[in-house]
Amino acid sequence: MKVVTIHGSTRENGNTEYLTYKAVPKDKGTHLYLRNHFIQPIVDERHAKDGFKPVKDEHKDLIQKMLEHDVIVFSTPIYWYSMSGPMKIFIDRWSQILRDPEFPNFREELKNKKVYLIAVGGDKPTIKGLPLIEQFNYICQFYDMSFEGYVIGRASKPGQIINDERALKAASSLLEP
Amino acid sequence: MKVVTIHGSTRENGNTEYLTYKAVPKDKGTHLYLRNHFIQPIVDERHAKDGFKPVKDEHKDLIQKMLEHDVIVFSTPIYWYSMSGPMKIFIDRWSQILRDPEFPNFREELKNKKVYLIAVGGDKPTIKGLPLIEQFNYICQFYDMSFEGYVIGRASKPGQIINDERALKAASSLLEP
Amino acid sequence: MKVVTIHGSTRENGNTEYLTYKAVPKDKGTHLYLRNHFIQPIVDERHAKDGFKPVKDEHKDLIQKMLEHDVIVFSTPIYWYSMSGPMKIFIDRWSQILRDPEFPNFREELKNKKVYLIAVGGDKPTIKGLPLIEQFNYICQFYDMSFEGYVIGRASKPGQIINDERALKAASSLLEP
Amino acid sequence: MKVVTIHGSTRENGNTEYLTYKAVPKDKGTHLYLRNHFIQPIVDERHAKDGFKPVKDEHKDLIQKMLEHDVIVFSTPIYWYSMSGPMKIFIDRWSQILRDPEFPNFREELKNKKVYLIAVGGDKPTIKGLPLIEQFNYICQFYDMSFEGYVIGRASKPGQIINDERALKAASSLLEP
Numbered sequence: 038m039k040v041v042t043i044h045g046s047t048r049e050n051g052n053t054e055y056l057t058y059k060a061v062p063k064d065k066g067t068h069l070y071l072r073n074h075f076i077q078p079i080v081d082e083r084h085a086k087d088g089f090k091p092v093k094d095e096h097k098d099l100i101q102k103m104l105e106h107d108v109i110v111f112s113t114p115i116y117w118y119s120m121s122g123p124m125k126i127f128i129d130r131w132s133q134i135l136r137d138p139e140f141p142n143f144r145e146e147l148k149n150k151k152v153y154l155i156a157v158g159g160d161k162p163t164i165k166g167l168p169l170i171e172q173f174n175y176i177c178q179f180y181d182m183s184f185e186g187y188v189i190g191r192a193s194k195p196g197q198i199i200n201d202e203r204a205l206k207a208a209s210s211l212l213e214p
Numbered sequence: 215m216k217v218v219t220i221h222g223s224t225r226e227n228g229n230t231e232y233l234t235y236k237a238v239p240k241d242k243g244t245h246l247y248l249r250n251h252f253i254q255p256i257v258d259e260r261h262a263k264d265g266f267k268p269v270k271d272e273h274k275d276l277i278q279k280m281l282e283h284d285v286i287v288f289s290t291p292i293y294w295y296s297m298s299g300p301m302k303i304f305i306d307r308w309s310q311i312l313r314d315p316e317f318p319n320f321r322e323e324l325k326n327k328k329v330y331l332i333a334v335g336g337d338k339p340t341i342k343g344l345p346l347i348e349q350f351n352y353i354c355q356f357y358d359m360s361f362e363g364y365v366i367g368r369a370s371k372p373g374q375i376i377n378d379e380r381a382l383k384a385a386s387s388l389l390e391p
Numbered sequence: 392m393k394v395v396t397i398h399g400s401t402r403e404n405g406n407t408e409y410l411t412y413k414a415v416p417k418d419k420g421t422h423l424y425l426r427n428h429f430i431q432p433i434v435d436e437r438h439a440k441d442g443f444k445p446v447k448d449e450h451k452d453l454i455q456k457m458l459e460h461d462v463i464v465f466s467t468p469i470y471w472y473s474m475s476g477p478m479k480i481f482i483d484r485w486s487q488i489l490r491d492p493e494f495p496n497f498r499e500e501l502k503n504k505k506v507y508l509i510a511v512g513g514d515k516p517t518i519k520g521l522p523l524i525e526q527f528n529y530i531c532q533f534y535d536m537s538f539e540g541y542v543i544g545r546a547s548k549p550g551q552i553i554n555d556e557r558a559l560k561a562a563s564s565l566l567e568p
Numbered sequence: 569m570k571v572v573t574i575h576g577s578t579r580e581n582g583n584t585e586y587l588t589y590k591a592v593p594k595d596k597g598t599h600l601y602l603r604n605h606f607i608q609p610i611v612d613e614r615h616a617k618d619g620f621k622p623v624k625d626e627h628k629d630l631i632q633k634m635l636e637h638d639v640i641v642f643s644t645p646i647y648w649y650s651m652s653g654p655m656k657i658f659i660d661r662w663s664q665i666l667r668d669p670e671f672p673n674f675r676e677e678l679k680n681k682k683v684y685l686i687a688v689g690g691d692k693p694t695i696k697g698l699p700l701i702e703q704f705n706y707i708c709q710f711y712d713m714s715f716e717g718y719v720i721g722r723a724s725k726p727g728q729i730i731n732d733e734r735a736l737k738a739a740s741s742l743l744e745p
Contacts, residue, residue, distance in 0.1 A: 047256060051258070078299040080224045081224045081228070081291070084225075084371060114258070116309070117308070117349070117352075117353055118352040119296055120296070120302075122302050122303045125294075126303075131294070163717065163718070164702070168346070168349050169349075170695070171345040171695070172295040172345050175295040175337075176295060179294075179337070186694070187694070202741075203741060206737065340540065341525070341528050344525060351518050363557075380540075383564070384561065387556075387557060400612070401611045402612045402615075432653040433653060435577070435645070435647075438579075438725060471659050472702075476656050476660040479650065479651075479653050480656075482648050485648070486648075521699075521702075522698075522699030522700070522706075525649075525698075526650050526699050529648075529649040530648055533691070548615060
């Protein structure tokens with residue numbers, strides 16, 4: 038099983054990354070750090086006469102890489118009770134990919150991929166992060182991906198995640214069969 | 215009561231805007247269209263030595279305008295079961311405003327503002343849009359804003375919102391006392 | 392379309408009933424008041440050697456009546472952020488009906504029935520009632536029933552529902568095509 | 569810390585109990601099995617002239633015992649995406665206790681108690697059980713109890729819970745400080 042981890046954090050070596058490496062070690066599989074790539078927000082031209090205008094950025098490259106794997110781990114800090122802006126921008130653009138002739142089988146290729154989610158927040162994340170879990174579940178449903186599991190960690194200040202032993206333990210075995 | 219509407223749609227005159235104008239006519243109050251303003255995604259430097267680096271964009275201007283009103287109407291299409299990317303970017307940056315010396319009373323100024331949410335989606339939005347409602351509720355709780363109400367409309371293709379009579383009716387009286 | 396309304400309120404002529412009659416007038420369709428019927432809580436014997444023991448109560452009669460209709464309106468006060476006890480007991484027992492030889496096609500008969508939900512609570516029900524909405528949605532999904540819509544009303548003291556004009560208006564057109 | 573576990577399962581030695589004993593061994597603290605006690609469903613007489621009529625059952629005894637502890641563990645199978653009927657009946661009646669002169673300080677006594685939830689379901693419980701988590705959170709908020717944590721296990725047939733190693737592990741350390 039080839040594993041790709043999509044990192045939505047805007048901070049290097051932050052709490053979310055620390056927790057994520059427990060699930061997918063830094064040197065295992067493919068790690069994509071959205072903050073290191075230029076991705077434009079979507080402009081909804083689904084219904085424009087000529088459809089979506091081509092966008093010059095790295096989104097397609099990232100999508101291409103993502104599709105080459107069987108397991109996708111989304112890793113995001115919880116910003117305002119939802120995924121990070123970069124993660125949102127990355128996913129919003131899937132609407133464009135769905136209509137991109139370069140990806141005629143996007144939906145089929147995502148189908149049956151296994152998805153995991155790792156999210157870290159500071160404000161009662163195991164409760165207030167639940168809407169985020171439900172949203173990822175709906176995304177998985179749309180593409181018929183299998184939402185295999187998630188871990189919610191609690192941390193705010195740098196390094197604080199090491200105190201959330203439950204999350205660390207849960208992350209360690211998250212991808213185990 | 216001064217009303218400001220924050221539009222998160224990336225498409226002009228789309229379904230979300232149509233529904234929103236039922237609640238707040240286009241010529242009433244202040245309308246801010248995020249798509250017409252340059253706003254950078256947040257880089258989380260809350261814990262960086264020197265704090266957030268200044269960002270050259272229009273975010274502060276928009277925040278300033280928003281704060282001059284008593285009622286805030288958030289209007290967003292539902293992209294992937296969550297608010298639009300531009301809306302997410304706009305709100306993510308509030309973390310920076312909270313630490314900006316130019317806005318020493320940001321939290322206090324938001325306190326007690328009345329908030330409404332108008333959201334439009336194409337995939338069973340009255341169910342799959344509920345996590346989005348909960349997230350806005352948590353945002354309001356954080357700032358002690360009063361989440362007064364919401365309307366969820368159903369539409370996908372241009373113009374389709376006119377078929378959602380229930381949403382149109384509900385929007386028409388959304389801001390009524 | 393034959394409409395049956397299942398009333399889960401324990402109080403006669405309460406707020407929930409008032410709101411429900413806006414959607415389904417008292418003299419239209421069939422109204423079942425769970426409080427007037429004797430229904431035993433389920434004892435989970437799905438995996439007992441001899442399966443469920445027969446229960447002497449009125450549950451089967453109610454199920455039989457319910458199945459004779461095309462549209463099911465569930466009407467419940469929100470007790471502790473969830474459906475009322477009588478409604479819960481009524482639905483819990485569906486697990487037994489699923490294994491009852493007298494109802495060999497229970498699941499098939501429910502399939503494609505249209506379902507509406509009317510719920511009334513006193514503590515921010517349009518937010519804190521959302522988990523209840525999601526639960527009914529999951530119930531509908533399980534049986535492949537079509538969850539057509541819901542109205543959440545706000546009221547606590549007797550009669551208070553008349554102040555929730557939005558809910559009353561929404562209920563009035565809830566079952567309209 | 570005195571721990572009381574409220575068991576809502578209707579089946580002895582079922583999956584939910586098995587998982588719960590990982591968190592609170594059978595011989596530790598107080599275990600109350602609702603199925604062994606006679607509890608009447610609530611009749612909402614909050615607004616009746618003479619208030620609630622006295623009910624002859626064991627509810628008050630259970631409440632009294634519950635209040636003598638610092639930590640409350642709610643343990644419930646997930647029936648139709650929500651707590652079991654017996655658990656619902658038990659909690660519904662709290663509305664009556666709130667107005668019972670024998671419990672003049674019910675709310676104050678619950679305040680600051682620590683609450684844990686253990687729930688087991690068969691149909692994607694880590695997703696479809698989330699509304700139940702949110703409901704318990706709202707209940708805790710109402711009484712100002714501290715919702716310390718929860719574990720959701722997956723099992724349907726007898727004994728199946730032993731396959732959910734993640735839940736078993738999480739339960740084992742659920743009450744650890």
